[in-house]
Amino acid sequence: MAEFFNAADVTAAAIRIEQRGQDVYRQAVAMTTNPEVRALFEHLAAEEAKHEATFRAMADRVGPVELPAWSIAAEYVEYLHALLDSHALFTQSGTLTSLKGAADDHATALQMAIQFEKDTLLFFTEMRNLVPASEKAAVDACIDEERAHLRALTAMLVQAKRS
Numbered sequence: 203m204a205e206f207f208n209a210a211d212v213t214a215a216a217i218r219i220e221q222r223g224q225d226v227y228r229q230a231v232a233m234t235t236n237p238e239v240r241a242l243f244e245h246l247a248a249e250e251a252k253h254e255a256t257f258r259a260m261a262d263r264v265g266p267v268e269l270p271a272w273s274i275a276a277e278y279v280e281y282l283h284a285l286l287d288s289h290a291l292f293t294q295s296g297t298l299t300s301l302k303g304a305a306d307d308h309a310t311a312l313q314m315a316i317q318f319e320k321d322t323l324l325f326f327t328e329m330r331n332l333v334p335a336s337e338k339a340a341v342d343a344c345i346d347e348e349r350a351h352l353r354a355l356t357a358m359l360v361q362a363k364r365s
Contacts, residue, residue: 212282212329212332212333213257213258213260213261213264213329213333214261215282215286215325216253216257216325216326216329217254217257217258217261219286219289219322219325220250220251220253220254220257221250221254223246223247223250223318223322224247224250224251224254226315226318227243227244227246227247227250227315228243228247230243230311230315231243231244231247233311234308234311236308236362238358238361239308239311239312239358239362242354242355242358243315245354246315246351246354246355249347249351253344253347256340256343256344257344260333260337260340260341263334263336263337264333264334264337281328282325282328285321285324285325285328286325288321289318289321289322289325290314290317290318290320290321308362309359309362309363312355312358312359312362313359315355316352316355316356316359319348319351319352319355320352322348323345323348323349323352326341326344326345326348327345329341330342330345
């Protein structure tokens with residue numbers, strides 16, 4: 203028999219990721235002196251706010267969901283917790299204090315942001331397995347946008363390393 207849990211818990215985690223991402227990007231905007239990097243961080247903060255709104259709306263619509271057929275409930279929930287616990291936004295290296303130290307080094311700040319986006323992309327990809335079919339398109343849209351963030355940050359990093 204399949205195990206069920208509340209998908210709203212997963213959307214709540216996604217909301218926390220987006221809120222933390224906004225905070226980090228806003229702090230980066232305040233600390234970054236490079237105008238191009240600052241503009242990218244401003245854009246990413248706005249994108250994270252948009253994603254937060256998407257997940258807040260989704261949280262009101264989701265309920266119990268069936269775990270993927272291949273999973274064992276306790277192990278899958280433990281896996282999701284491991285993804286969150288190791289997410290760059292929730293570790294010591296992902297704190298605003300670490301970002302303050304990196305803000306003057308644009309390449310380091312961009313590398314930190316790349317890691318945030320990679321971790322978020324992984325979580326959202328797993329989240330997609332847990333939401334009802336009616337919500338997959340919204341998660342897919344956020345995944346696509348996170349991929350675009352990753353591409354933009356990587357391009358900016360390449361440019362910063364050339365300078």
